[in-house]
Amino acid sequence: MINYRLNGPASQERQRIRVMAALRENRFPQAILIDGPAGIGKKALAMEIAKALQCTDGNERPCGHCFGCKMASDPGVTDNWVFPMEAKEVQTRSADSVSAGSTARTIQDIKQEYIEQIVANPYRIDIFSAGGEISVNLIRTMTGSFAMKGDRVRVVIVAEADRMNDSAANAFLKTLEEVPPDTYFILTVSSRDRLLQTIRSRCLALHLLPLSDAEVREETLRMLGPDADEESVTGDVIGLAVGSPGKALYYVEHARELCALASDFIVKSLRNDYSELFEALAKAGLDEVAEANGFLEVLSFLVSDIMRRESGAPLRLPDTMAKLDMDAFPRIDATALEIALATVQETMSRIASRRTAPMMCLQSLAIKLFEGSK
Incomplete structure (x- = not known):
């Protein structure tokens, strides 16, 4: 045989x-x-x-x-x-x-x-x-x-x-x-x-099932080659990959920028600091559907991680969460976070429908995010 x-x-x-x-x-x-x-x-x-x-x-x-x-x-x-x-x-x-x-x-x-x-x-x-x-x-x-x-x-x-x-x-x-x-x-x-x-x-x-975090790290480093910097495959990269070496390879190049923008999005939205936020979004080049929703996927991860930290669950973006001080916004409770997450996902659907320009959707989201809790 x-x-x-x-x-x-x-x-x-x-x-x-x-x-x-x-x-x-x-x-x-x-x-x-x-x-x-x-x-x-x-x-x-x-x-x-x-x-x-x-x-x-x-x-x-x-x-x-x-x-x-x-x-x-x-x-x-x-x-x-x-x-x-x-x-x-x-x-x-x-x-x-x-x-x-x-x-x-x-x-x-x-x-x-x-x-x-x-x-x-x-x-x-x-x-x-x-x-x-x-x-x-x-x-x-x-x-x-x-x-x-x-x-x-x-x-x-x-x-x-x-x-x-x-x-x-x-x-x-x-x-x-x-x-x-x-x-x-x-x-x-x-x-x-x-x-x-x-x-x-x-x-x-x-x-086909997603890979374990350890396998994602191993496969990502193998694809990056023998000269790969192991530190480039950060905790945030592994968390965003969700079992996908392909996504990990993408986030090796983009996680730092996208996570920083997502963190700023939350903080500046809570502080009603829209002018600087809108400028940062414009510089990030999120005018296309794929790029805008790619950013919102990272943002949804971050909002979910804030909820996870409140419940003591493991974080998917440990590096970014270590720098995000949500204690400065005591009114943001579990209910506000759940509504915020739903609003982000609704915005992703609006952008995917292509009926409204992605940048307009992002600006509208910044104003609506945590509405009533600011």
């Missing part, structure tokens, strides 16, 4: 055992859906499974050195991947349509650059543009490549499949209804609810 060995963090071992059992018993489905929070290693597991499926070693898979394993991990084999792209990228000419010797950048070149980033760091949460989507053209290109598969096993990883538009989802559903022989699909999503139920029903569901 062939032995399968999939690598990954201990926190996700149960899910890997389930996949390895299906592979050993030759009952692996032709479509699998891996869901879980952003940046916890869904694409990393997808790549491990792809290598295992394409490996030709007779004893242990993936072996890492056979032709199948090399094809699965080669960024140049762009047909192995589908992921969100901006419209202008999708409209780029393919390699088949440019003249011989041309140095024009093709869609295959663009895809290869994305794949290289994924292979280098599958935890990253900022590889794809926020404005990108999986369009029907990308799905049609994928299905068009099936004719060139030959006799080898084909595995297609559909990363962030919950970003398919309606036309793409319907086209992909038709493909799932009649999957070509020896062809497998591995979908990764952060939100299963954003994917068509009819697609979900045709996939084996695999829910």
Whole structure:
């Protein structure tokens, strides 16, 4: 019997055992859906499974050195991947349509650059543009490549499949209804609810768990490389990551600035010092939806931590909380904090709806935060 060995963090071992059992018993489905929070290693597991499926070693898979394993991990084999792209990228000419010797950048070149980033760091949460989507053209290109598969096993990883538009989802559903022989699909999503139920029903569901704080620290330092400064992975970074090395990598660069701004937001709001606060928000560049709500996520963590400190619960932002003196505002009790947290979350929804400019929402929140308790 062939032995399968999939690598990954201990926190996700149960899910890997389930996949390895299906592979050993030759009952692996032709479509699998891996869901879980952003940046916890869904694409990393997808790549491990792809290598295992394409490996030709007779004893242990993936072996890492056979032709199948090399094809699965080669960024140049762009047909192995589908992921969100901006419209202008999708409209780029393919390699088949440019003249011989041309140095024009093709869609295959663009895809290869994305794949290289994924292979280098599958935890990253900022590889794809926020404005990108999986369009029907990308799905049609994928299905068009099936004719060139030959006799080898084909595995297609559909990363962030919950970003398919309606036309793409319907086209992909038709493909799932009649999957070509020896062809497998591995979908990764952060939100299963954003994917068509009819697609979900045709996939084996695999829910991937967040990592422990210790694993997040270990994986983050490993991704940062041998010259990484261990002190850069602070307590606040680990707390904001919530089990996601991808988020930790982001917050290594941004936690200090965002936590300081969130702390100032609370203090200046309580002191009605709006002019300086509005100026600081403008300098922070929070004019876009993703950036504004990213800041509000940090702010909600901080408000929650103030509540945790009152109840004696462990803090998620220990470094920032050590500098925040809430004793200067004795009127802020548990009820005021609960209302403030709800107000922050309501503001995030308003910004996400895109009906009001993010900066206007942030300014309005500063005035309303702790209203009646100032």
